[in-house]
Amino acid sequence: VQKSILNQNQRSFAHALTGAKVLVAGCKGQIGLPLVHALCKEVGRENVVAADISDKKADLPCKFEQLDVADFGRYEKIVKDHKITYIVHLAAILSALGERFPDRANSVNVTGFLNAINLARDNKCKIYCPSSIAVFGGEHFPKVNTPDDVILQPETIYGVTKVFNEMLGNYYHKKFGVDFRAIRYPGVISSEKYEFNGTTDYSTQIFFEALEKGHYKCFLGPKSDLPMIYIDDCIQGTIDFLKADSTKLKRRTYNMAGISFNPEQLAASLQKLLPNFEIQYEPDFRQKIADAWPKSIDDSNAQKDWGWSYNVTVDDLAQKIFDGIDEQYK
Ligand code: NAD
Numbered sequence: 001v002q003k004s005i006l007n008q009n010q011r012s013f014a015h016a017l018t019g020a021k022v023l024v025a026g027c028k029g030q031i032g033l034p035l036v037h038a039l040c041k042e043v044g045r046e047n048v049v050a051a052d053i054s055d056k057k058a059d060l061p062c063k064f065e066q067l068d069v070a071d072f073g074r075y076e077k078i079v080k081d082h083k084i085t086y087i088v089h090l091a092a093i094l095s096a097l098g099e100r101f102p103d104r105a106n107s108v109n110v111t112g113f114l115n116a117i118n119l120a121r122d123n124k125c126k127i128y129c130p131s132s133i134a135v136f137g138g139e140h141f142p143k144v145n146t147p148d149d150v151i152l153q154p155e156t157i158y159g160v161t162k163v164f165n166e167m168l169g170n171y172y173h174k175k176f177g178v179d180f181r182a183i184r185y186p187g188v189i190s191s192e193k194y195e196f197n198g199t200t201d202y203s204t205q206i207f208f209e210a211l212e213k214g215h216y217k218c219f220l221g222p223k224s225d226l227p228m229i230y231i232d233d234c235i236q237g238t239i240d241f242l243k244a245d246s247t248k249l250k251r252r253t254y255n256m257a258g259i260s261f262n263p264e265q266l267a268a269s270l271q272k273l274l275p276n277f278e279i280q281y282e283p284d285f286r287q288k289i290a291d292a293w294p295k296s297i298d299d300s301n302a303q304k305d306w307g308w309s310y311n312v313t314v315d316d317l318a319q320k321i322f323d324g325i326d327e328q329y330k
Helices: 002-013 032-043 072-081 095-100 102-122 157-176 202-213 231-243 263-273 286-291 300-306 314-324
Strands: 022-025 048-052 063-066 086-089 126-128 180-185 187-189 215-218 226-230 253-255 259-261 278-281
Touching: 022 032, 022 072, 032 048, 032 231, 072 102, 086 102, 095 102, 095 157, 095 286, 102 126, 102 157, 126 231, 157 180, 157 253, 180 231, 187 202, 187 231, 202 215, 202 263, 202 314, 215 263, 226 231, 226 314, 231 300, 253 300, 259 314, 263 278, 263 314
Parallel strands: 022 048, 022 086, 048 063, 086 126, 126 180, 180 253, 187 226, 215 278
Antiparallel strands: 226 259
């Protein structure tokens, strides 16, 4: 009787990450590093392998393998050597960098993803690959409260490659039964310095320049509303989604709304923390990218299917970012 109660309990706590051997490909970026730490807590550091093309030093609590995701042979060797069962494929060239190096974006975001999903199919791994609000674009979708299913006409190579990832993931799910999952992240805000290669990165950069120089020249105009999320909340949502029961997922790609605000509103919240802070606006090529993206997102499917919820104000968010910044900058 005891054994059957134990089995019942184990079953009720079992989730999609239970017993998983996870590979995080593209582990040294803004999302990779905190996600690796969270995964090590979730499944144990001996069950996580972190991989990246970069050999720069990073605070990794688990095994590390150097990997160019465009190199199928190397990717396959890592999956097989470590008996990987869950591929978290993060490696990508982001929006602003992709516009400067479109060929590189194709190699990493298309070839790299093709390698990952073929490995997932052939080695029976689950696969998670984040998508982005960059899949939206053009004139034929509602920019306020954008739902999951709209016409996708992205205007950056990054967005085009992310649409390809979503479509291929969906196709492999239907055709081969691959457990592919994606969240369309909004802009992700951190309290750390990293390479600011995204269009929403002003929201992190502004804090460091405010602390270091007292002013910030913003590359987007004051009224550029965009959806954003704080990194800790993004990581928690991602872990919840990775754990979600596949049979409860009514779709393979989900919107994640975060909170929408513009540079003027964020600057006002920052001025409450640093009263002498000043902002100027000098929009560059990233303004056009931002203008094509949604102002706010509808994520009711994520709420219904896997219990996602998010409720913060811009002041809360500014406080979170500020509190998370290392004392050395303050
Ligand atoms: P990032 O640019 O900070 O990090 C990307 C990582 O991938 C880096 O460590 C880089 O060295 C690595 N990489 C690049 N090319 C590689 C290759 N060929 N092989 C192996 N590794 C390679 O990006 P991020 O913000 O951590 O984004 C992670 C994922 O989340 C990406 O798929 C991105 O599209 C998605 N996403 C991010 C945001 C955001 O605001 N940060 C928003 C939406 C979606």
